[in-house]
Amino acid sequence: MDFPPLAVSLGDPAGVGPELIAAAWAAREAEALPPFFVAGGADVLRSAAQSRGIAMPVIEIFHPAEALALFDHSLPVLAGADGEFTPGKPDRSGSKLALASLTEATELARTGEAAALVTSPIAKARLAEVGFDHPGQTEFVAAACSFAPGDAVMMLAGPQLRTVPLTVHVALKDVPGLITPALIERKARIVASALYRDFGIASPRLAVAALNPHAGEDGRMGREDLDIVGPAVAALGDEGIAITGPHSADGLFTAHTRESYDVALCMYHDQALIPLKTLDFDSGVNVTLGLPIVRTSPDHGTAFGIAGQNRADPGAMIAAIRMAGECAARRMGLLDD
Numbered sequence: 001m002d003f004p005p006l007a008v009s010l011g012d013p014a015g016v017g018p019e020l021i022a023a024a025w026a027a028r029e030a031e032a033l034p035p036f037f038v039a040g041g042a043d044v045l046r047s048a049a050q051s052r053g054i055a056m057p058v059i060e061i062f063h064p065a066e067a068l069a070l071f072d073h074s075l076p077v078l079a080g081a082d083g084e085f086t087p088g089k090p091d092r093s094g095s096k097l098a099l100a101s102l103t104e105a106t107e108l109a110r111t112g113e114a115a116a117l118v119t120s121p122i123a124k125a126r127l128a129e130v131g132f133d134h135p136g137q138t139e140f141v142a143a144a145c146s147f148a149p150g151d152a153v154m155m156l157a158g159p160q161l162r163t164v165p166l167t168v169h170v171a172l173k174d175v176p177g178l179i180t181p182a183l184i185e186r187k188a189r190i191v192a193s194a195l196y197r198d199f200g201i202a203s204p205r206l207a208v209a210a211l212n213p214h215a216g217e218d219g220r221m222g223r224e225d226l227d228i229v230g231p232a233v234a235a236l237g238d239e240g241i242a243i244t245g246p247h248s249a250d251g252l253f254t255a256h257t258r259e260s261y262d263v264a265l266c267m268y269h270d271q272a273l274i275p276l277k278t279l280d281f282d283s284g285v286n287v288t289l290g291l292p293i294v295r296t297s298p299d300h301g302t303a304f305g306i307a308g309q310n311r312a313d314p315g316a317m318i319a320a321i322r323m324a325g326e327c328a329a330r331r332m333g334l335l336d337d
Contacts, residue, residue: 004115005067006036010101011120013085013094015302016312018048023314034325035071039105040081087308095126109293116294116324121302135169153289158280162263165272184232194289198327207261208245282315294327296320
């Protein structure tokens with residue numbers, strides 16, 4: 001692929017991110033991964049590789065372009081931020097390193113010096129202690145691109161399923177008041193456009209989950225699906241988007257039903273993430289749609305409880321790196337579907 005390397009953020013050094021980056025690099029040939037570099041944390045990555053028994057030379061670089069000539073035989077890491085860490089024991093210095101790496105990697109993707117951004121898992125509560133004031137990395141990246149949070153859409157993607165939570169990090173009691181026709185229509189348009197541009201799906205098919213059980217039973221179990229979701233779906237269909245719903249969520253994720261759509265739009269966080277993680281936990285990717293840059297992340301957390309024990313599966317990290325490269329290549333017209 002003839003484009004700049006991908007930028008990978010370190011994540012919390014006490015979590016599984018660094019060791020999964022090392023494992024992904026070790027699998028680079030078998031998985032045909034595009035070249036990538038890590039924003040800082042050279043010593044952390046050396047230690048993480050050692051903990052997994054990976055023979056991985058780490059070479060510090062000063063510009064992303066240097067990574068292209070080094071990637072085949074070593075992991076390129078931008079010189080700068082670094083630190084000591086203890087797996088499974090997050091601390092303030094580690095949070096500062098994670099934030100510095102995320103900030104630098106995002107900026108390099110934003111300026112085009114990196115083809116795409118892959119973010120490793122962070123502990124949001126820990127980052128808040130050192131000045132991170134966003135609900136998550138999706139919102140951080142959107143702000144860095146000067147986009148409103150509502151213009152960035154989180155999609156979870158795996159081999160068997162893609163889902164989009166229309167509301168994300170909010171209390172469940174607040175969800176009904178946040179679901180509006182405008183929200184559904186805005187995010188559905190972003191999703192349909194991104195599936196065409198970044199995933200090469202010529203005519204994306206969207207399915208919308210209902211908010212209430214049995215899609216509200218014609219209003220007997222809540223009127224939101226009748227008064228809000230249904231009209232929004234109809235309006236989008238009138239625009240030419242292939243969209244159906246509201247569908248009762250208890251049947252939307254069965255094997256035969258999944259064949260009828262390319263992505264399921266869900267009303268709240270767990271409605272989208274539970275089926276995705278059940279089906280594709282070790283290969284699920286969190287991808288941000290609607291931004292001027294490509295951003296992906298493994299769809300799991302820091303897993304402090306197993307960090308440094310050679311137990312974490314690198315499948316989702318590998319999938320996130322592969323997906324970032326493929327989406328970037330499509331945007332540059334370098335990948336034919």
